[in-house]
Structures are given as C-alpha cells and as structure tokens.
Amino acid sequence: MSKILIPIDDSPSALRALAYLVKKIQTGRENAELHLVNVQFPLHGGVSTFIDAAQIRQIHQEDAVKALAGARSVLDEAGIPYQTHVFVGEPAEVLARFANEQGVDEIVMGRRGQNQISTMLLGSVSLKLLNLAKAPVLLVK
Known part of the structure; x- marks a missing residue:
C-alpha cells in the first residue's frame, strides 16, 4: 500500500487532484493510505498584540476545517479512508517536511493553489515542493 500526501487548500485545483486520485483508487489502479494536509499561513503584522495565541489557534483550526470540508466530503462519499x-x-516547507518525515511514496496536488497573488510574487508552492521533497510530485491540471 502506498502512502500518498494530498495538499488541500480549498482550491478547485486541489479538488481536481483529489478527484484524479479517487478515480485511480476506485478503478483498482491505486491502493493507498491517504493523508490530506492543510497548511495555514502564520498571522503576521503584530496580530498577536490584539489576539492571544489560543484565539489564533482557533482561527487556524476553523479555516482548516473549512478548507478540508470539500475533500473530506468527496472521500467520505467514495468510502475511501484518509487521515487529516x-x-x-x-x-x-511544511509539506516537504511532513512528506520526508512520514516517508510518503507520492505527493499528488493541484497545479495551482488558492493564493494566486502570492504565487506570482513568491513562486509556486508546487515548484518549491518539487525541489524540497524526496518523494515524486504529481501535478494535476
């Protein structure tokens, strides 16, 4: 059984990557242990002056639940087990570290994430991940 990481950020691209993987699993071409991973951006700019750490954790958790909801629904409906x-x-960096520490066999992700402005300014998460991760990265259009 292969261990597959699927980055989920509530973008249509992430859900297309998940749909591709679900199809492979349902047709018997893939037997996998799925790990849905959501990475929240840290809050900057002195936010901690106005909001305490517990509130920041709560905000991140609520945003993650929303981001993962669509993917969880797809997998639940398909009867495919997963971990979040x-x-x-x-x-x-977070995705590469998780993939390397967990020994994932493959990373399946959408080509474009939720934050397209940051992609233009800072470079693509998928491109950075290609360079940082030891596992193969499959980009789904």
Missing part, C-alpha cells in the same frame, strides 16, 4: 493533518507555516 493541519499545520501552520510556509506551505512548501
């Missing part, structure tokens, strides 16, 4: 993980940090 939520982290805070720079997405490519």
